[in-house]
Amino acid sequence: MGLFILRRVGVMLLTAFCLTFIVFVMTNLYPNLEKLAKSEGNFRMTDIEVATWLSNNGYRSPLDDQLLADLNAGRITQAEASEQVNTGFDPRIFRNYAEWLGVYPGWTRVDRDGNQRGRCILPGSDPAEAPTFCGVLQGHWGWSTVSKAPVTEALGTRMGNTGFLMLCVMLLMIPSALIVGVLAGMREGSALDRTLSTFSITTTATPEYVSGVLFIAIFTSSAVGLKWFKGTATSAMENPNFENFFLPVLTIALYGMGYIARMTRASMAEVMTAQYIRTARLKGVSFGNIVMKHALRNALIAPFTVIMLQFPWLLNGVVIVETLFQYKGVGWELVRAAGNNDIEMLLAISVVSVFVVLVTQLISDIGYVYLNPRISVT
Amino acid sequence: MDPLTWTGGLGPVLNPILTILVPVFAVALVAKIILSFFEPDTGIQTNPDGTIIATGGIWGLSTKLVNWLGLALLLVVLAYVVVGAAMGTGAGIIGGISRQFIPVWIALVLTFVVSINFKRSLGLYGKLFDSMIGMIGFGLVMFWVFTAVFYGAFDMIATHDPLSQVSGMKNKVPGTPLRGAEEGDFQWYLFGGDNLARDIFSRVVAGSTIVIAIAPLATLFAFMVGITLGLPAGYYGGKLDTALSFFANLILAFPVILLFYLLVTPEIVATGLPQFMAVVLFLFPLIFAGVLVHSRYRTQPQKDYIWLAIILVPMFLVYMSVINNPDPTASRITFWPLDFFDVPGGVLVVFVSVVFVNSPTVFRIVRGLTMDIKTRDYVAAAQTRGERPWYIMLWEILPNARGPLIVDFCLRIGYTTILLGTLGFFGLGLPPESPDWGSTINEGRKLLSIYLHPALPPALALLSLVLGLNLLADGLREESLRD
Numbered sequence: 001m002g003l004f005i006l007r008r009v010g011v012m013l014l015t016a017f018c019l020t021f022i023v024f025v026m027t028n029l030y031p032n033l034e035k036l037a038k039s040e041g042n043f044r045m046t047d048i049e050v051a052t053w054l055s056n057n058g059y060r061s062p063l064d065d066q067l068l069a070d071l072n073a074g075r076i077t078q079a080e081a082s083e084q085v086n087t088g089f090d091p092r093i094f095r096n097y098a099e100w101l102g103v104y105p106g107w108t109r110v111d112r113d114g115n116q117r118g119r120c121i122l123p124g125s126d127p128a129e130a131p132t133f134c135g136v137l138q139g140h141w142g143w144s145t146v147s148k149a150p151v152t153e154a155l156g157t158r159m160g161n162t163g164f165l166m167l168c169v170m171l172l173m174i175p176s177a178l179i180v181g182v183l184a185g186m187r188e189g190s191a192l193d194r195t196l197s198t199f200s201i202t203t204t205a206t207p208e209y210v211s212g213v214l215f216i217a218i219f220t221s222s223a224v225g226l227k228w229f230k231g232t233a234t235s236a237m238e239n240p241n242f243e244n245f246f247l248p249v250l251t252i253a254l255y256g257m258g259y260i261a262r263m264t265r266a267s268m269a270e271v272m273t274a275q276y277i278r279t280a281r282l283k284g285v286s287f288g289n290i291v292m293k294h295a296l297r298n299a300l301i302a303p304f305t306v307i308m309l310q311f312p313w314l315l316n317g318v319v320i321v322e323t324l325f326q327y328k329g330v331g332w333e334l335v336r337a338a339g340n341n342d343i344e345m346l347l348a349i350s351v352v353s354v355f356v357v358l359v360t361q362l363i364s365d366i367g368y369v370y371l372n373p374r375i376s377v378t
Numbered sequence: 379m380d381p382l383t384w385t386g387g388l389g390p391v392l393n394p395i396l397t398i399l400v401p402v403f404a405v406a407l408v409a410k411i412i413l414s415f416f417e418p419d420t421g422i423q424t425n426p427d428g429t430i431i432a433t434g435g436i437w438g439l440s441t442k443l444v445n446w447l448g449l450a451l452l453l454v455v456l457a458y459v460v461v462g463a464a465m466g467t468g469a470g471i472i473g474g475i476s477r478q479f480i481p482v483w484i485a486l487v488l489t490f491v492v493s494i495n496f497k498r499s500l501g502l503y504g505k506l507f508d509s510m511i512g513m514i515g516f517g518l519v520m521f522w523v524f525t526a527v528f529y530g531a532f533d534m535i536a537t538h539d540p541l542s543q544v545s546g547m548k549n550k551v552p553g554t555p556l557r558g559a560e561e562g563d564f565q566w567y568l569f570g571g572d573n574l575a576r577d578i579f580s581r582v583v584a585g586s587t588i589v590i591a592i593a594p595l596a597t598l599f600a601f602m603v604g605i606t607l608g609l610p611a612g613y614y615g616g617k618l619d620t621a622l623s624f625f626a627n628l629i630l631a632f633p634v635i636l637l638f639y640l641l642v643t644p645e646i647v648a649t650g651l652p653q654f655m656a657v658v659l660f661l662f663p664l665i666f667a668g669v670l671v672h673s674r675y676r677t678q679p680q681k682d683y684i685w686l687a688i689i690l691v692p693m694f695l696v697y698m699s700v701i702n703n704p705d706p707t708a709s710r711i712t713f714w715p716l717d718f719f720d721v722p723g724g725v726l727v728v729f730v731s732v733v734f735v736n737s738p739t740v741f742r743i744v745r746g747l748t749m750d751i752k753t754r755d756y757v758a759a760a761q762t763r764g765e766r767p768w769y770i771m772l773w774e775i776l777p778n779a780r781g782p783l784i785v786d787f788c789l790r791i792g793y794t795t796i797l798l799g800t801l802g803f804f805g806l807g808l809p810p811e812s813p814d815w816g817s818t819i820n821e822g823r824k825l826l827s828i829y830l831h832p833a834l835p836p837a838l839a840l841l842s843l844v845l846g847l848n849l850l851a852d853g854l855r856e857e858s859l860r861d
Contacts, residue, residue, distance in 0.1 A: 011624070014624075015624075015627065015628055015631055018628055019628060019631060019632065022628075023636070023640065026640040026641075026646065026651075027640070029645070029646060029649050029651070030649070031644075031645035031646065031648045031649055032643075032645045032646070034645070035645055187414075190414055191410050191411060191414050191441065191444075192411050192414050192415075195407070195411055201845065201848050201849060201852060202845060204848060205792065205841060205844040205845035205847075205848045206841050206844075206845075207796040207799060207800070207840070207844070209799060209800065209803045209816070209819055209820075209823075209837075210799075210819070210837045210838075210840055210841050213819055213822070213823050213826065213833050213834070213837045214834070214837060216823070216826050216827070217826055217830045217833065217834060220827060221826060221827045221828070221830055222827060222828065223827075223828065223829065223830045224830070231826070231827055272427055273427050273428075274427070277427050278427045278428055281427065312630070312631075312633070315633050316633060316634050316635060316800075319633065319635045320635075320800065320803065323804070324823065331635075334633070334635065334636060334639075335635070335639075335804065338635075338636065338639035338640070338643075339639070341645075346636070349633075349636070350632070350633070350636060353631070353632075353633045353636070354631045354632075357630075357631045358631060
């Protein structure tokens with residue numbers, strides 16, 4: 001068991017490593033960096049100014065001195081100079097990734113005004129006190145260019161918000177999904193089963209952006225006039241209550257619920273055909289007792305794995321719902337960071353999400369073994 | 379022109395019936411469900427565990443009541459559609475819509491009549507018509523397929539151009555007469571106008587063409603990729619399996635939306651990355667078809683070469699045309715001279731990213747099925763008579779895994795539709811004025827608290843298509859399990 005967990009953790013680290021490297025390469029493609037440079041510097045930068053800005057800020061290798069000198073002396077035009085800038089592959093990316101990981105000293109340079117600048121020197125801090133290495137391994141997650149704050153600080157509150165949202169979703173989704181599934185599966189083919197199955201198929205067919213729009217239209221708009229809830233969850237970040245927080249929770253929970261309910265139903269229906277249930281029935285045990293005491297425990301093994309594997313899907317729904325309801329959590333931050341190419345924020349978010357995905361997979365595997373003694377991991 | 383009401387001339391007749399029927403039906407249904415909890419253990423009804431219990435008395439009555447009320451409700455809805463189609467806009471918005479959809483109704487009725495008549499000789503497709511759920515799902519799916527075909531191929535059904543803006547129609551409610559309509563124009567905006575004064579009805583109809591054109595084909599490509607990689611991973615196991623599974627899990631560990639943002643933004647498209655991915659991903663159908671034919675006719679070279687040429691040459695030409703685009707501003711791959719058609723840049727990018735997201739899941743399913751099936755006796759028999767591994771994989775294992783794969787194919791088209799909507803919802807990929815459902819929902823949601831009508835029709839359209847695909851998959855699963 002110990003070896004199994006150790007191997008899984010190894011795979012997890014390797015996955016996180018590969019994943020962050022892919023994200024790193026994608027966000028450091030030249031057009032993305034150009035967008036970043038223009039939004040950080042100013043939007044009317046020429047190509048050569050963009051390239052200078054990027055090399056000054058450690059994103060790309062330094063420009064050719066001869067080229068800059070030629071340009072400043074007017075020997076070549078702007079257009080000629082920008083043609084000579086390398087916009088393709090730059091080996092610097094490996095060094096930058098190593099710096100982000102914290103296995104290579106952060107870059108430092110002295111700019112035109114004589115100030116020392118560098119990766120590890122945060123704005124407004126003393127260059128002399130800055131550490132040599134500052135990467136994930138040292139606990140420095142970098143600087144978010146959109147929030148103008150360290151990533152840990154900016155992402156921390158967002159994660160708190162999203163964590164609370166997920167918790168509420170789980171509290172609503174799991175019990176209702178299990179109840180729906182058990183009720184539908186205990187008498188396969190009955191009217192109750194058909195109604196509940198139709199309900200759960202409908203919810204799996206309703207993505208968050210459809211159900212969210214429907215809920216907002218029905219319950220919050222002045223056109224229908226019910227106005228039971230609020231159409232945004234912005235106020236729920238300080239003061240979550242039923243009125244401003246129920247709709248986002250319900251929207252995410254519904255989409256995930258149908259799937260879990262269908263799994264529970266299938267598992268329950270299978271258990272109900274088992275021999276020992278028939279024996280119990282023939283011995284005269286009442287239907288309620290059979291369901292509650294004999295069938296339920298065995299029927300809940302399969303849904304457990306499904307619930308755990310549902311987390312990655314929930315993350316997806318969280319992004320949509322947070323955007324739709326203006327709730328500032330990780331998903332909202334992801335959309336904002338991706339839209340503005342906030343490299344280190346995106347890396348941090350991908351690390352967080354890959355750990356959520358893989359840890360839940362691990363829990364589901366281990367839990368499955370504990371719940372079902374017939375299976376062993378080795 | 380007067381503004382249209384929802385039901386027009388039909389209203390005074392049918393609306394009162396509907397207002398009575400709907401609550402009565404709802405009450406009867408709820409009563410039936412609540413009653414079913416207390417159903418006594420007498421009489422005759424077989425349980426799945428082999429025991430039987432009885433129905434009758436008040437329980438049987440409630441079932442009958444619900445059935446008859448449901449039938450009556452169905453008839454009323456049918457009356458709205460049929461009489462509406464006959465009366466046109468005389469029957470209000472519903473009539474106008476029903477009239478526009480007449481080609482779809484005819485095609486649907488024909489499909490069902492023909493299919494039900496010949497269902498015994500149609501294999502699994504025919505068995506679909508034995509299950510009510512499957513028929514409903516099939517109907518919903520075919521409704522949108524026919525709509526897409528009639529709009530895409532013959533430019534029917536839609537009342538206006540989905541992109542044209544008419545002044546004075548901004549955010550107008552459903553049924554508003556068209557301002558300054560000329561002779562020959564359709565006189566109303568059936569579902570009203572959106573924020574940019576475009577006809578929402580026509581946009582929803584046009585959106586169906588985009589979804590129906592991309593989603594099934596992208597799913598098919600994802601299946602080609604998943605099958606071509608999943609079969610050897612499951613069959614050989616070992617290091618190959620470990621490596622491929624690691625890559626599949628790597629892609630699956632990505633949050634889908636982050637992946638979309640990394641692949642589909644204009645900056646990345648400018649680097650040509652999606653095109654290079656298309657070069658790789660679109661190669662898989664060729665590999666699949668080539669290996670499929672070659673493994674079968676390996677011992678008959680004459681036949682082998684003929685079949686390979688017949689299948690691979692056209693596929694190769696299509697492949698090169700798809701990845702190649704002579705316009706150097708939109709494309710990085712411009713060298714191929716025989717370019718028959720150009721895929722619009724946005725569509726190609728969306729297509730590639732959807733295939734990329736879907737194929738790891740397919741890979742895992744195929745891998746699991748292969749690992750299960752390769753222990754069967756007929757695989758051992760094939761191995762003993764000396765068949766090559768690829769023959770066993772493609773001609774012994776794959777046909778026997780078709781049941782779950784067909785069911786998953788239907789479900790996955792639905793999931794792809796949802797993904798396409800997600801892309802549109804975040805304004806990624808397709809151009810912003812594109813009438814696809816996700817983009818239309820995204821535009822409509824901004825004014826949702828004041829105007830409902832721009833966002834609701836595309837949302838309900840997407841819901842009905844995905845629901846139809848899920849029901850279809852359910853029906854197929856039920857029928858294929860019955861064998």
